[in-house]
Amino acid sequence: MKPLLIALFLCSASLVGCRPSSGPPVIRWAEESCDRCRMLISDERFAAAAQFPDGSVRQYDDPGCLLDDLREQQQSPEKIWLRSYDGKSWLDAEDAWLVHTDKITTPMGSGLAAFADQEEAQAFAKKFSASLYTFHQFLQKRTGLPQDKSREATKDY
DSSP states (O other): OHHHHHHHHHHHHHHHTOOOOSSOOOOOTTTSBOTTTOOBOOOTTSOEEEEOTTSOEEEESSHHHHHHHHHHOSSOOSEEEEEBTTSSOEEEGGGOEEEEOTTSOOTTSOOEEEESOHHHHHHHHHHTTOEEEEHHHHHHHHHOOOOOOSSOOOEEO
């Protein structure tokens, strides 16, 4: 019995320092709070998350909270996720298209909606006479942080 207890202790001790998975967080909607504004994360269409080099994950109720937090963080995130505007899935921010408009209501008023498909984002932007950006373009616009110029997209509709 004693060798079994020692083995269990060693196995559990080895798990203590493990980093979380590299995937987006599982948010308990309307139960967990935004790491920036402390408002409950309840609208699945606008949640966002970032994972940092130390393994910590911060989650947000609005992409605007994420962007404001990134401006103030002492470390750059390894990974950023945005919820798709349909609320069904997480998007890698590197691949997301953002529509910015004051004609949609978001939890903290950022007016940002994320899309996986560029054509869908363009149609949404046209519908609301809005602007279309890559994540890095909007990050640079909002925070002044350097942007990735690999995808050109800024367009007003």
